[in-house]
Amino acid sequence: MIQKTVSDAEEAIRGLRDGMTAMFGGFGLCGIPENAIAAIRALGIKNLVCISNNAGVDGFGLGLLLETRQIRKMISSYVGENDEFERQMLSGELEVELVPQGTLAERCRAAGAGIPAFYTPAGYGTEVAEGKEVRVFGGKPHILEHAFEADFAFVKAWKGDEAGNLIYKGTARNFNPMMAMAGKITVAEVEELVPAGALDPNEIHTPGIFVQRIFLGAHFEKRIEQRTVRSKTAQF
Amino acid sequence: MIQKTVSDAEEAIRGLRDGMTAMFGGFGLCGIPENAIAAIRALGIKNLVCISNNAGVDGFGLGLLLETRQIRKMISSYVGENDEFERQMLSGELEVELVPQGTLAERCRAAGAGIPAFYTPAGYGTEVAEGKEVRVFGGKPHILEHAFEADFAFVKAWKGDEAGNLIYKGTARNFNPMMAMAGKITVAEVEELVPAGALDPNEIHTPGIFVQRIFLGAHFEKRIEQRTVRSKTAQF
Amino acid sequence: MLDKNGIARRIAQELQDGFYVNLGIGIPTLVANYVSEGISVEFQSENGILGMGPFPFEGEEDADLINAGKQTITALPGASFFDSATSFGMIRGQHVQMTVLGAMEVSESGDIANWKIPGKMVKGMGGAMDLVASAENIIVAMMHTNKAGESKLLKQCSLPLTGVGCVRKVVTELGVLEIKDGAFHLLERAPGVSVKEIVAKTEGKLVVPDFVPEMAL
Amino acid sequence: MLDKNGIARRIAQELQDGFYVNLGIGIPTLVANYVSEGISVEFQSENGILGMGPFPFEGEEDADLINAGKQTITALPGASFFDSATSFGMIRGQHVQMTVLGAMEVSESGDIANWKIPGKMVKGMGGAMDLVASAENIIVAMMHTNKAGESKLLKQCSLPLTGVGCVRKVVTELGVLEIKDGAFHLLERAPGVSVKEIVAKTEGKLVVPDFVPEMAL
Numbered sequence: 001m002i003q004k005t006v007s008d009a010e011e012a013i014r015g016l017r018d019g020m021t022a023m024f025g026g027f028g029l030c031g032i033p034e035n036a037i038a039a040i041r042a043l044g045i046k047n048l049v050c051i052s053n054n055a056g057v058d059g060f061g062l063g064l065l066l067e068t069r070q071i072r073k074m075i076s077s078y079v080g081e082n083d084e085f086e087r088q089m090l091s092g093e094l095e096v097e098l099v100p101q102g103t104l105a106e107r108c109r110a111a112g113a114g115i116p117a118f119y120t121p122a123g124y125g126t127e128v129a130e131g132k133e134v135r136v137f138g139g140k141p142h143i144l145e146h147a148f149e150a151d152f153a154f155v156k157a158w159k160g161d162e163a164g165n166l167i168y169k170g171t172a173r174n175f176n177p178m179m180a181m182a183g184k185i186t187v188a189e190v191e192e193l194v195p196a197g198a199l200d201p202n203e204i205h206t207p208g209i210f211v212q213r214i215f216l217g218a219h220f221e222k223r224i225e226q227r228t229v230r231s232k233t234a235q236f
Numbered sequence: 237m238i239q240k241t242v243s244d245a246e247e248a249i250r251g252l253r254d255g256m257t258a259m260f261g262g263f264g265l266c267g268i269p270e271n272a273i274a275a276i277r278a279l280g281i282k283n284l285v286c287i288s289n290n291a292g293v294d295g296f297g298l299g300l301l302l303e304t305r306q307i308r309k310m311i312s313s314y315v316g317e318n319d320e321f322e323r324q325m326l327s328g329e330l331e332v333e334l335v336p337q338g339t340l341a342e343r344c345r346a347a348g349a350g351i352p353a354f355y356t357p358a359g360y361g362t363e364v365a366e367g368k369e370v371r372v373f374g375g376k377p378h379i380l381e382h383a384f385e386a387d388f389a390f391v392k393a394w395k396g397d398e399a400g401n402l403i404y405k406g407t408a409r410n411f412n413p414m415m416a417m418a419g420k421i422t423v424a425e426v427e428e429l430v431p432a433g434a435l436d437p438n439e440i441h442t443p444g445i446f447v448q449r450i451f452l453g454a455h456f457e458k459r460i461e462q463r464t465v466r467s468k469t470a471q472f
Numbered sequence: 473m474l475d476k477n478g479i480a481r482r483i484a485q486e487l488q489d490g491f492y493v494n495l496g497i498g499i500p501t502l503v504a505n506y507v508s509e510g511i512s513v514e515f516q517s518e519n520g521i522l523g524m525g526p527f528p529f530e531g532e533e534d535a536d537l538i539n540a541g542k543q544t545i546t547a548l549p550g551a552s553f554f555d556s557a558t559s560f561g562m563i564r565g566q567h568v569q570m571t572v573l574g575a576m577e578v579s580e581s582g583d584i585a586n587w588k589i590p591g592k593m594v595k596g597m598g599g600a601m602d603l604v605a606s607a608e609n610i611i612v613a614m615m616h617t618n619k620a621g622e623s624k625l626l627k628q629c630s631l632p633l634t635g636v637g638c639v640r641k642v643v644t645e646l647g648v649l650e651i652k653d654g655a656f657h658l659l660e661r662a663p664g665v666s667v668k669e670i671v672a673k674t675e676g677k678l679v680v681p682d683f684v685p686e687m688a689l
Numbered sequence: 690m691l692d693k694n695g696i697a698r699r700i701a702q703e704l705q706d707g708f709y710v711n712l713g714i715g716i717p718t719l720v721a722n723y724v725s726e727g728i729s730v731e732f733q734s735e736n737g738i739l740g741m742g743p744f745p746f747e748g749e750e751d752a753d754l755i756n757a758g759k760q761t762i763t764a765l766p767g768a769s770f771f772d773s774a775t776s777f778g779m780i781r782g783q784h785v786q787m788t789v790l791g792a793m794e795v796s797e798s799g800d801i802a803n804w805k806i807p808g809k810m811v812k813g814m815g816g817a818m819d820l821v822a823s824a825e826n827i828i829v830a831m832m833h834t835n836k837a838g839e840s841k842l843l844k845q846c847s848l849p850l851t852g853v854g855c856v857r858k859v860v861t862e863l864g865v866l867e868i869k870d871g872a873f874h875l876l877e878r879a880p881g882v883s884v885k886e887i888v889a890k891t892e893g894k895l896v897v898p899d900f901v902p903e904m905a906l
Contacts, residue, residue, distance in 0.1 A: 002707025078596035102560025102602030114781025116373035121605040125636030137352035163767030170536040197766025204769035222535035238490025314813035338777025338819030350564025361853030399550030406753040433549025440552035458752035
């Protein structure tokens, strides 16, 4: 089989150039491709258009690429609590396109599945619908949304094999599977990399066909954004 | 939790009436809801519109409902080798709508996912495109296809739990997950039914939210349509 | 008058056995604390879990298991994990039967505004636009007036909309109002609250029946 | 002149290392037997498997493991199973890099007809319309003429189409033809076949270069 396994994030991001569009899996800081982000920062690639549900926080996640002004435009559903993001956005340094979360997910899937456009009720009657075709189905107005295009997709999985098959863990799955489908080049970083045949074919979340490069992440911080706990005696 | 578990196929199909539209999971005879089909035959419900990739064979699968003339219309991608089907189709007793297989799958998914319509390149320039809107995306013509509507969806899984979560086995997955999403009432028959909590939430193929009724299949014949083998000494 | 927990408690009465429910951030999250003994509902969080449980015990937090508010959570028996496209398939496809969320403004025709204030930093709509465009039961949990004392139940929303004609019910500290036929219909008063106060604090068209019962909590 | 296995063997030369390939029923299925030693390809079957292996040993057939031809198969290490929507996502999204299928007719502009003969029982297009509308490399494996001796490489297809302007190459018992700019371009002759015979048996516009090599198998 063609070699998909690369040694590290630096090798994995080869070909990513200034001005390209890249997808980043993850929801908040959960399931984000930490190693790829670090490598992109180290390489100093500029003017990226980033498609990611969120924009990280100050000092972590995509916040690391905002600090170094490597992002020209963010396409997200929620940009959250991020001072540097806010500063760049208000100053006009950073372009921001807000997309309803379900539409964001579906536009990624559509890109991967060869569906150029679809109708959704989300955003009808709001500024999200401005300039978009409206059509009524079953008495309900819907708007036309288009598939994204992305040069690269950076995803993070729990386990992966050398054929590129991926298994995610818990809610760290989120946007990763659709983005894996959508990238012209999809780069997966995993916590555990095993030989082809070591994963049960029935339990694969992302079939290897969607993944062009895979590597064992050097280190995952897996930072928690909102640590919420209960005491052993409290009720739900 | 509300009781989704029913005792048998007869109870599971309650509410299915003459003239309704029903989806049937499976590809060929692989992963078909054998118990539901038997119960529908026993109950003698008539004039069904069946959405199923195939139409069974003489004496098995949906062929059983063709024998008894319970199907008014088949919506399928490939109706295969079935003498009774051919006889009814040529005599005009049975209406047949042929849909490209990928479009069939996507129209089921769209129904389940609240996407009323989408564009696909499949069928452009063929009789499948007749009367359908054509639109060019990225220089390539596509046709507009609509979500299906189905009163019932009958699916078959390997394992299921009392919350309705399903896990399929091998290529018996096929159309079952999208049809499970699409049915107003989705009935799942399983080879093994376990309490909620017994399945790993990370390995669920169809989340329970899509399943309204679930039961342990009384008997699965799992007939093989084309038994192909090699001898122990032969090469691939 | 209700406090936040009271609002959540009243909304919990809207839950029906077997419902799949999505709870927004803030007051809606509290609804999970007041599910009646006799019924069972499953909570969906749009980042990819069905069967969301309570916060984990200290030391048992898992970075790979959070809700849409990015809080660490647990999974109950019968839970499932899935991707965001499937998650919003559940929402858009109306498999999630009830959505409870907060709002800045609601109009008499059921429009809702809850994501953007012009001139202020916009954080984004997240999943709110998908949720309000889809669920059959959209219940808004909010205060009846804003900090300036102005009604949040309006003829027309002044803020950019999140969704159009979608809100079914509003539960505030003052009462329960159903939205239909272009008007707020007062169904119940909060304990100790007068119809007069609700009338005074509702700017949109308000239909008040002859008898408005005090809610039972 | 090639036999069916020869056609399959020649098509196997089109495979590149790392390709994901969908093989149709008939001659295309045989292509799997001739993958070069040096390269590795993965076969997709549209009913939901990637990494399809050979037929099982007798007694090891699994009713839950079949290919799109409904034949019992096996799964190779690194295989995965998935649903039909994902499967056609792979196809429509051009992740499957090559499709090999049979045809009744192919036109000089790359149209293909392979699913329906008016007046005869129609079995359906199965996944063929999705496959031909999507893959970048559509290779047709077929006989150059029909049983009546009439050319199947036509100016225009006479049968109902499966897809428009999509076929890239045709491999027949007589040779290899590329389709571009509205014509068949003869690339190679089968062993022992003359250019004259190919010209005689090709109805559509045929471009013949000065030198047409005999194929190496």
